[in-house]
Amino acid sequence: MAGIGFELRRMLRKNTLIHLVQAYAYAGVIGSGPWVFSIVGILLVGIFSASVVVPSHLVTQFQTSVTYLVAGSLILTGLVQLAFTRFVSDRLFEKRRELILPNLHGLLLLVLLASGLIGTVALFVVLPGEGLLYRLLMLAGFVIMCGVWVVTILLSGMKRYKIIVALFGLAYLLIVGVSLLLRPWGLEGLLGGFVIGNYVLLAGMWVLIVREFNPRGPLIAFDFAQRSLLYPSLMLIGLLYNLGVWVDKFMFWYFPPTSDAIVGHLRASLIYDLPVFLAYLSIIPGMAVFLVRIETDFVEFYDKFYDAVRSGGSLEYIESMRDEMVYSIQQGLAEIGKIQTLAVLVTMVAGPAALSALGISQLYLPLLHVQTVGAGLQVGLMAILNVFFYLDQRRTVLLLCVQFVVLNVALTGFTLWAGAALYGYGFALATLITLCTGLFMLSRQLGRLEYETFMLQ
Incomplete structure (x- = not known):
């Protein structure tokens, strides 16, 4: 919009x-x-x-x-x-x-x-x-x-x-x-x-x-x-994406060794929840960069590309706008990567003092680092999904969301079985693999964008 x-x-x-x-x-x-x-x-x-x-x-x-x-x-x-x-x-x-x-x-x-x-x-x-x-x-x-x-x-x-x-x-x-x-x-x-x-x-x-x-x-x-x-596909995507984000939390909440009964049948994982909460605070700068880059550089060239297609622009101009779209996506993802890398570094430096100020044990620090990386990867995944939405590739987004949910369930289940040393890696790895899959599919999609755009008219 x-x-x-x-x-x-x-x-x-x-x-x-x-x-x-x-x-x-x-x-x-x-x-x-x-x-x-x-x-x-x-x-x-x-x-x-x-x-x-x-x-x-x-x-x-x-x-x-x-x-x-x-x-x-x-x-x-x-x-x-x-x-x-x-x-x-x-x-x-x-x-x-x-x-x-x-x-x-x-x-x-x-x-x-x-x-x-x-x-x-x-x-x-x-x-x-x-x-x-x-x-x-x-x-x-x-x-x-x-x-x-x-x-x-x-x-x-x-x-x-x-x-x-x-x-x-x-x-x-x-x-x-x-x-x-x-x-x-x-x-x-x-x-x-x-x-x-x-x-x-x-x-x-x-x-x-x-x-x-x-x-x-x-x-x-x-x-x-x-x-x-x-759009049933969009309804399913919305459900699966949010489920993918939360399913590892539910697994930790209802796995007895990592959780406690709190009120009624609601359970919480004291060893998992606080690092997750703190890690998600680090995505605010990444979300700002994501929104600025997507809604300024990318959308500007996206509009010019499709305006040229609709109005009969030259093939040279259409290809030029496609190249600018690709470059703006690369720049946006690179800036998100820089910002979230900085967030990880700040967490590593300030993490011990922050945990001490909140009265939280230093044993939570490794999990906080992993969750900060996972949250940063999630911002990158959101950027990829958003580009696919602009290109109206709903089937691709649906496949990525299914992969995200399945991987998060499988890898989080494995980390729960393997022990505390791997807690948090399930979500981070699921997000990383889905992000890499999305990057591969997006590169392939952009490479044949003109062909698919004209063939769909």
Whole structure:
């Protein structure tokens, strides 16, 4: 979608340090989204609550509960995120913006109903015997998080980056602040702060979208559900990708030697979760670089290439734009590699001090290093998948996502069997192998891009 790309290009053309920082800050916030910021909120609430006011086991229960809310909502909404993104992109290309808001309302209605139903069943299956208020807050948090992931789809199409940054900042300050104010009420107080903050985020994003897309016509529509506009492959890709990201965590959570029962049937892996959380903080710069490079250099030449194809440009010009596309992809991946390498080096230098400040054993350090590498590789994989989406190679993306899930399950299972020395290597190796496969397939695809483009007309 062109909104963020247009804004990033406008800022970068001014060629000043301030506008360069603004471009990367905007890209970092939109690219990382509430996923990474949720991690920050969880860690801060845990750090500030670790006192006599809130016993440590209640803080652990809060962090575990929120982690399951994030994981479950991402996997569930993965079924619709990519498919609806494609629907919105097609309507923008057709200049039919008036269809976007009613269909967003229709999708939100279906997602909130589905998440409410699934969450209600989970309360009795996963959290039997827990307090009523806690279970209701878990249900509310799950439904709201599902809504947040759906509404986030449209943020990249908006140019009000200052308001968006301020909204994210306000929401997560609320999560930390309200959780701390309510911590005398224990687990329910901490969880209540998380729910309130995300509700403010969801409501704020909805208001911004309504103002951006100017509601006209019907309030609600379900055009996206028409068979001709559905993309089952994108639905499956969204589900598999999110499952691939989380499946190793679930395996560690429910493998008895590496986990503990926390609340109800929810389990956590204390030796695995904290390094994973800290490692994902390192992807914010990589996500910013990924978004800036993809939405500026690559998209600019991508547009010129396909405009030339549609308007009858010369073969020499078409090949030149193809070469520029390839070069921009290479440059983008190289910059992501540099940034994430720097993140690994910073982790190696600052890791011991960071773990000590958080009261975490130095035994976690090797796993933190491995997870930081794995998180960096995941940013590279996301960049490759995004390029394939632009080229409309859905079958290729689906094959890569299947490979990612299968490898993560198989290699994580092997590391669990082999012992603690290999923990974390399953996810990192699965991501690395899938990334290498994607690079090979992308190189091959770009080499015959003109042929396939013309043969598909």
